[in-house]
Amino acid sequence: MPLDAAAHVRLARPSSDLRAAERFWVDGLGLSVLYRHEADGTPGRHSLLMVGWPQGSWHLELTHDPAAPTDPQPTPEDLLVLYLGEPVPDSLVERLEAHGGKRVPAHNPYWDTWGVTVRDPDGYLLVLSSRDWSNSVS
Template structure:
């Protein structure tokens, strides 16, 4: 099957601590744990947790190799943008902050105009956008 609009997308990121990362994405943003794997100590085998919404065409895979941990190296443009299509609820921002997030100014002021930027516990950026989006 060629890659097309029906292809599922996995976004994988290293995490310093899977429990801390899971707390932010699941308890903070409200994603579900879709799959979990614990490494058994075999070199090169990672522990991971996949999070997302069950019917979405994507999921976020948070990975940690306990035998060779990788330090996350996000840049100011490594954004995961969630288009809400409505104002960002203050309660959601507060919930994300209580679960390890930190509200930060966006590198690109566009995102400060059209949303709220939060840094996850590994330094990656989540933008909750007030805008709606469609690829069609």
């Protein structure tokens, strides 16, 4: 298969607490658990949680190595932006907050104008944008 626009994208990053991450991404945002693996104590084996939409072209992989945990170290520019193409529902933000998220001001004020920024339990930032997006050249 050639590398083209149909290629699936995996975003991978560490998590300090996969259960808390699952509550946020699945119960809060509404993604599905696509795959889960619990480490069995074998050195180098990671626990992981893959979440996304079953028919999506991307998924988020969250990993945790219980033998040698990697602390997440997100920066203010580490964003996962979801373009909703409509106003961000207050009920969605409230659900994310009820499941471990925290609404925060964006580092770049552009995102405060065009959406809502929520910090996940590992400190990474999810932006729910009211704008829409297309990679197509107009």
